[in-house]
Amino acid sequence: MTGSDNDPRVAELRTAVSRLRRELAAHPAEFPDRGIAEDELAALAAMTVYGQPEVPRLRRSLLLIAGAIGSVSALSRGLTAVRDAVELFGEPRR
DSSP, X not given: XXXXXXXXXXXXXXXXXXXXXXXXXXXXXXXXXXXXXXXXXXXXXXXXXXXXOOHHHHHHHHHHHHHHHTTOGGGHHHHHHHHHHHHXXXXXXX
């Protein structure tokens, strides 16, 4: 059990990422940046397992995922859930 297991923000992110990964896997259409979205979702999933995610890295992954699948309307609900989960972490510390 990691320290992040008790953090509801991490649990929310884990759930949202898992859902979007399933939706993306089930989406029949191929699009040019699908691989980027899959890679970044895998990175986000790993961050939820290995401790407290770093906010700048979360935001970078979200930006790449949004750029890769943002125009695929069938995935918009899942993408919004991931964005909302990332926003739970607030602003990065400086």
